[in-house]
Amino acid sequence: MYRSKKHRLGVAAVGLSAVLTLAACSSGDSEDTAATAEATEEVVVEESAAEEDTTQEEAEAAEETCVLPPGDIKVVSIDSMTGPAAFAGILTEEGADLALKEINASGLLGDGVTMSIELLDDGTSGDEAAAQFSKAAKDPDVPVIMGPILSSAAVVTSPIAEKEQVPVIYTQAGSPGVVIGDYTFRYTPSMDTYWGSVGSYIEEKGIKTMSVLYANDNATLINTAENAVPALAADLGFEILSSTGLPSSTQDFKAPISKILKEDPDAVAIMMVGAQNATVISQMRESGWESPKELLGFAGIENNLADIGEAAKGLTWASIFHVDSPSESTQKFVAAVKAEYGVDAANYHAERYDATYLVANSILAACSTDRQAIRDAMADLTNGSISGALGDVSFENQDARVSGFVVQWDGEKMVVLK
């Protein structure tokens, strides 16, 4: 079914309004949710029509109801439910499940139309993820794929998506080479684009010299350590005394710490993998690294700090998500996660929650399960800013961007500084 671009934009606006509304009502009952969504629909369509400078006819056209054939629209998600990255994969899918529950309860896609996810576990194996992706991409009944969270897998699956012309939305997978063309989208801002948010803290603390310790076999951390940190150093005028890349198999850090202590920097940026972060920080403390010397981290490091608690106190980093974010849409999402799972929401929840809504809204905007139509709708929707669980997210070439918070570990949990 062919629809004009203006029409699709109008319907997209309806869908986007539903994101906000549904998040607001996620812990309420479905009737309330649907009713609120309908009410919001009218308002936002009008606003959208004004913003897009559409004519009256176009606005009326946008209000036309999309009717998708009744049935279940099944999208494929490839995620790490077992293996070393399962800590992220499991939370990611919880975020997707919450969004799905809301989408289906509210009837967002229309009467008798539901959306479901066929979840494939890649076992934290890039090869397995690539094989599963290739199979899904070749299946014409799969309208859209939610890509693997592993960067190592995503850089392989993205060319397949482009070749098979299937839209894919990633969360995590933060390395370069993931968002490479018309069919690839990413809802997690890559770390190098927001790590620099910690710059204000660096200036405030008068940091003039820094040493960097990073995992040299993790594409996201390599990119941040080798690009984002030097870029910030150039901006703010601090000196990087050394940048030490270590394999993620390293378990004892006394040698690089000894080297860093001899350099005597004002701050050390730590970007290692998993338990390595706890080991580095505690060994730094045991070696006498105390305030006013600073420790800087990266988003996600909070998952590794519980066992060292006080030792990590004062560790500061830039994060894209925090449960205390002032954003209204984030607070509604946080409440929904608490109600559904009884835990504090994590960034993994938020990213996939938003991405799942983007998929649903793209299907709605396309009013079709045709891959090309969904891709075009997704491109339209990401051609501006979207409010959701992550707060306000903008997109640059289909790749998410946020300004980031400066957060700090207070000995027990992370707190927002700025």
Next chain:
Amino acid sequence: MVQDLLNATTLASIYILFALGMSLVWGTIGILNFAHGSIFMFSAFVAYLVVQQIPLGMPAVVAIAMVSGALIAVAMQYLVFQPIMKKAKNPHAGELQLVIGGIGLSAIPISFAQRSTLSNPFGFSGGSFETQVYTIGGVIITNVMIIILIAGLGLGVGTALWIRNSKKGLALRALGVDPEVSAMMGIDRPKLALATMLYSGALAGLAGALLTYYFNSITSESGDTLLLKAFAVIILGGVGSIFGVILGSFILAFAEFGVLLYTDGSWVTAVSFGLLFLILIIRPQGILGKKEVRRT
């Protein structure tokens, strides 16, 4: 300089603790136990589960990990390795099947721990032990480092001397040289193999607990990382030589430490395993290993 030497010696002691049990089992009863890393991890994991409920001190935590490690290793020997060897067509085929069996076995505890922890790091922060830092003449040392140094070097030298001088040690060495002849000489292989696995498992448990204290937390995959280092250590020192394990641990630890101290870190794996290749080319039996004699 003294600080660096102390740190490198501690790293060597870590490698000794981990590789000792593995080398003993490989060099005597001929089991190349690929599940040693998962015994190491799972022993610490069991202790972690207990500490989550009861805030125990270090001795109790170490004891729990050692008992867990010993029980897991004995169960593996009794339920898997022994039946494999009994049913194998010949010793060579049996050894290969043991390797495959070990790899398969190792996946079970790792998967269990991954699922339970959601692959997050775990440690003994729920316990009552606290790391103390001492500064002696400008050199910083912690109580955990002292325990690791004593345990690593003490157990390494003690086990090597026991193997060399005791009757049981002689029986184990005989098993390592020729199982058939040693059986004819009255050595009860199954019983000795079970005892060796028990000791090896307890050592893995000890290593698991102490290294979790030292690193503050480990992950479900930490054992696999150390497994690779242990292979390097054993081959460097010589399969079947416990003193070889000590020497291999020191060589690997000092090589890694030196590389990390004077380069950007990218070379650490290349240099460490480059050493391994060098030894394999120049002296395939390892520095202290004896050349194997095969009779036709």
